[in-house]
Amino acid sequence: MCLITCFSLIIYTIYYYYKYSKRKNPLPGPLPLPFIGNLYQFGFLKDDKEISNKFIQELFSSYGDIFETYSFNERVIWINKIDLAEKFLCGNNNIINDNNEKLEYNYFYLRNKNEIKELKMNEMGIYFNHEYSSWKFNKNVLLKSVTLPKFLKEIVIELQEQFKELENYWNDIEPVKSDSVKSNLQIGSSTSSTKKNNNNINNNIMRHDDKIIDISKWINCFTLDIFLQSITREKSFSMANYFNQIMKDDEENKLKGIEPILDKNNLFISRFKNSLWLLNQFNFKLIGLPQFFKKFFIVYKLYYRKYFDDYWWFHESLLTIVRTRRLEISNSPQEKDLKADMLTCLINYGLKNDDGRATTDEEIVFMMKEYLSEGIDTISNTFCYIVYYICKYPTIKYRMIEEIDSLYNNQNDTFTYFILAKLYYCEAVIKEVLRIHSVQPLISRILNEKENIGGYTWDNGQMFCINLHAIHNHESNWNNPEDFDPERFLYLEEKKAEEKELNEKDYIGNPFMRKDPLFTFGLGLRSCPAQNLSMIILKTMVVMFLRKYDVILMDKNLELQVNYYNMLNNCEELKVKIRPRHNNVNH
Numbered sequence: 001m002c003l004i005t006c007f008s009l010i011i012y013t014i015y016y017y018y019k020y021s022k023r024k025n026p027l028p029g030p031l032p033l034p035f036i037g038n039l040y041q042f043g044f045l046k047d048d049k050e051i052s053n054k055f056i057q058e059l060f061s062s063y064g065d066i067f068e069t070y071s072f073n074e075r076v077i078w079i080n081k082i083d084l085a086e087k088f089l090c091g092n093n094n095i096i097n098d099n100n101e102k103l104e105y106n107y108f109y110l111r112n113k114n115e116i117k118e119l120k121m122n123e124m125g126i127y128f129n130h131e132y133s134s135w136k137f138n139k140n141v142l143l144k145s146v147t148l149p150k151f152l153k154e155i156v157i158e159l160q161e162q163f164k165e166l167e168n169y170w171n172d173i174e175p176v177k178s179d180s181v182k183s184n185l186q187i188g189s190s191t192s193s194t195k196k197n198n199n200n201i202n203n204n205i206m207r208h209d210d211k212i213i214d215i216s217k218w219i220n221c222f223t224l225d226i227f228l229q230s231i232t233r234e235k236s237f238s239m240a241n242y243f244n245q246i247m248k249d250d251e252e253n254k255l256k257g258i259e260p261i262l263d264k265n266n267l268f269i270s271r272f273k274n275s276l277w278l279l280n281q282f283n284f285k286l287i288g289l290p291q292f293f294k295k296f297f298i299v300y301k302l303y304y305r306k307y308f309d310d311y312w313w314f315h316e317s318l319l320t321i322v323r324t325r326r327l328e329i330s331n332s333p334q335e336k337d338l339k340a341d342m343l344t345c346l347i348n349y350g351l352k353n354d355d356g357r358a359t360t361d362e363e364i365v366f367m368m369k370e371y372l373s374e375g376i377d378t379i380s381n382t383f384c385y386i387v388y389y390i391c392k393y394p395t396i397k398y399r400m401i402e403e404i405d406s407l408y409n410n411q412n413d414t415f416t417y418f419i420l421a422k423l424y425y426c427e428a429v430i431k432e433v434l435r436i437h438s439v440q441p442l443i444s445r446i447l448n449e450k451e452n453i454g455g456y457t458w459d460n461g462q463m464f465c466i467n468l469h470a471i472h473n474h475e476s477n478w479n480n481p482e483d484f485d486p487e488r489f490l491y492l493e494e495k496k497a498e499e500k501e502l503n504e505k506d507y508i509g510n511p512f513m514r515k516d517p518l519f520t521f522g523l524g525l526r527s528c529p530a531q532n533l534s535m536i537i538l539k540t541m542v543v544m545f546l547r548k549y550d551v552i553l554m555d556k557n558l559e560l561q562v563n564y565y566n567m568l569n570n571c572e573e574l575k576v577k578i579r580p581r582h583n584n585v586n587h
């Protein structure tokens with residue numbers, strides 16, 4: 001028996017490498033193993049945590065602009081250069097058939113195979129949707145909703161309100177005890193622009209109001225709260241929950257009497273997180289898995305039963321929220337009285353969209369999930385990277401502070417969203433962070449048409465991965481790509497400043513982002529619909545944070561602690577010292 005197995009394995013291995021040597025369009029790449037391909041090198045078997053960008057970037061250094069890997073038996077072609085990616089993702093813009101119609105559908109590449117069917121994501125929502133007309137309808141509704149000026153204005157105000165809540169928690173955290181911290185603090189030195197600045201900060205001296213926080217945890221709770229509130233119209237209390245967790249031994253300052261509310265909301269959030277986890281498992285773990293194993297999918301389903309239950313529980317809860325809100329809207333006599341939260345915008349725009357049919361409750365639920373799953377972690381992680389880089393480069397940080405201070409007389413003033421367009425330098429810094437450290441470093445696609453890419457003809461069904469990280473750090477497109485240099489984006493922004501004085505009307509009419517060679521939000525037909533929204537949220541968060549606090553890394557030599565999972569570069573921990581800028585008491 002053992003002999004037969006060994007013999008079969010040897011025959012299979014010979015056959016496998018024979019087929020491999022005869023593959024169409026051979027490209028450079030690491031040698032795959034039978035059955036698992038290159039997954040052992042990606043750390044796939046270690047629950048995604050170790051799938052590292054590093055390995056992919058090493059492959060890019062070794063094999064160049066286009067190479068291949070295998071995920072089980074699935075061949076994946078990697079694209080690492082702007083022109084190849086651009087041609088691939090934006091081809092749809094130019095193709096017109098004999099009847100003068102755009103052949104948009106031909107370029108409606110998919111992101112995954114049919115595994116996601118189980119969760120209905122293959123025919124609903126946007127990101128994983130396989131049905132062209134349903135995808136187009138939903139994307140249009142989401143796009144219109146996230147660009148509605150009324151919604152944008154409101155989210156900027158809500159972010160400010162919520163930031164006040166965050167500050168209240170920070171105020172109640174015990175300040176640093178100078179003696180205990182002096183020994184392990186290695187704070188970056190001040191710069192010439194520090195002295196110019198009215199903060200009068202000497203970073204090496206501890207002050208009585210210095211606080212040490214893990215900003216990655218706080219900001220994740222902050223974005224979770226703001227997105228959930230915008231979609232459910234209920235407070236989700238995840239900041240409050242986190243506050244109580246870290247104050248567990250401090251009975252005096254801990255929030256009391258609201259444990260039942262916190263527990264209830266915690267359950268809601270954990271079910272939402274389980275739904276998200278399941279979705280990403282489907283997307284990644286099953287790609288390339290041979291059909292034979294997929295037949296045993298039932299085993300997988302039983303094993304992860306709890307996650308499936310949570311997924312549908314969360315779905316049903318959102319459905320109830322939509323129905324209740326619809327009723328409220330229909331009972332509301334004046335549209336202007338309605339709040340412009342995301343749910344109201346989706347329902348309202350869905351009632352009078354360009355396609356002449358109303359959006360169903362279920363469609364709205366899938367869009368809500370899209371808004372939450374795509375929005376929360378992308379924003380919170382990007383904000384952490386911004387904090388990290390500005391701490392690493394204090395001169396840049398103080399220039400941002402100067403720009404922010406020049407726009408407001410009073411740090412407690414509420415600001416409107418169109419004033420954000422005047423923060424050219426801050427915008428350039430955010431873009432540079434998005435370039436050097438993309439939160440979503442890879443874009444995957446499956447061809448639905450025979451296609452010529454990189455000088456080779458590929459068959460329908462071929463999987464591609466576009467390596468945004470490599471593209472953003474490619475020497476042929478960027479000068480000194482390894483340098484963190486916001487100036488590279490400033491030229492465009494200064495030109496914008498010259499064009500005309502901005503007023504609210506102009507700002508609403510103009511797209512927020514300029515066309516520049518940044519691919520962070522993807523490109524072409526399936527690019528991110530929330531670029532403007534993301535920039536507005538990020539800028540608002542930066543203004544709120546920097547006009548009140550100076551921020552310093554706990555360890556100036558700290559490397560970012562990033563784990564790649566759920567398709568994102570996730571910031572695991574970022575310990576910083578925050579110091580209120582306008583208290584001048586030195587200890």
Ligand code: HEM
Nearest residue numbers: 126127371374375378440443520521522526527528530534
């Ligand atoms: C810093 C923030 C963000 C980044 C870097 C980002 C990045 C991306 C990228 C790279 C893609 C894939 C593009 C592709 O495959 O070609 C994408 C798609 C998408 N994003 Fe974002 N995103 C961000 C924020 C958001 C937010 C706040 C939302 C919430 C509305 C959102 C909703 C979506 C959706 C629905 C898609 C799928 C679009 C489609 O398939 O047509 N994103 N995003």
